[in-house]
Amino acid sequence: MMDLSLRLPLARFTLEVEARFTSASVAVLGRSGSGKTSLLEVLAGLRRGATGRVVVDGRVLLDSARGVDVPPEARRMGYVPQDALLFPHLTAGQNVRFGARTGRPSRVDEAVHLLELEPLLHRYPVTLSGGEKQRVALARALATDPALLLLDEPLAALDVALKERVLPYLLRVRDEARVPLLYVTHQLGEARVLAHEALLLDGGAVRAVGPADTVLGTTARGLLTGEPEENILEGTLEHPESGGTRLRVNEGLSLWVPEAPGLSSGTKAAYAVPAEDILLSTGPLTGVSARNVLQGTVAKVEDAGAGECATQVDVAGVRWVVRLTHAAVRELSIAPGLRVYLAVKSAACRRLVGRA
Secondary structure, eight states, X not given: OEEEEEEEEOSSSEEEEEEEEOSSEEEEEESTTSSHHHXXXXXXXXXXXXXXXXEETTEEEEEGGGTEEOOGGGSOEEEEOSSOOOOTTSOHHHHHHHHGGGSOTHHHHHHHHHTTOGGGTTSOGGGSOHHHHHHHHHHHHHTTOOSEEEEESTTTTSOHHHHHHHHHHHHHIIIIIOOOEEEEOSOHHHHHHHOXXXXXXXXXXXXXXXXXXXXXXXXXXXXXXXXXXXXXXXEEEEOOTTSSEEEEEETTXXXXXXXXXXXXXXXXXXXXXXXXXXXXXXXXXXXXXXXXXXXXXXXXXXXXXXXXXXXXXXXXXXXXXXXXXXXXXXXXXXXXXXXXXXXXXXXXXXXXXXXX
């Protein structure tokens, strides 16, 4: 539980946030320079000059009207910046244990086990990959026994392959460590996978706040220009005897995805499918090369700018977004309630997360 009602004057604008969160995972999104990092710094007590009130899990950290401003070291915030900022003269294990000075020593073993760091404990940061450094930084933050974990774009500096390796560990932190987290990112895909609620900032002002599925829609797409529109699907992998790999999303929806020989059946996984890579038809599709042909119903058609529409289609309880031109919407008479068919190539499915 987190209640925010704060105001912080900055050089170019004033950060003003009014929000209340009840879930354990919140994504904070916005363009560069929108106030995301400043918000984390206020919560951590690292940024002075904020007024208002901040309450985390019933504990008042800031209440300027009553003169309450808990110092950083007493706030129990675990902070992981974009650059892991590990101590270069300490081993990975020593870096993790350093964080335990203000927490419970048992948290070190728990963090090491959760993030599978045993093989790395005797190595120095200079010998670690970017993904390994971030796992050590996460463990160090967890070792402080934090009341809230603040993650400032921890995957931004990693390439796609490393992101795929680190994302499962972030899910473990969310689901197994049971530590609430506030996750700053500008990647809609990451936010959809990790967060239950979301906050969208623009020039220091709140543009949207609420359930992630609602916030990470058209408003976020319009604000985070340049970010691809992607459909995020979570489920378990299957390897049929006939060959290939399928993602079982629910009882009524499964999707052929690229071969994943290293991941066994039953593995939990998440995939991203770009909205622009989906073909929509108003009639049955036969004789097409796409392995996935899905039947659904148009739920909503929204103007996405640049001569395009974001068409939302319900398929077996899953909401898909398909990019169509205005001309295509007119010519095909696309409107809510229309029965349509979607064709999705398996190669268009990009794995975000795959973990046993």
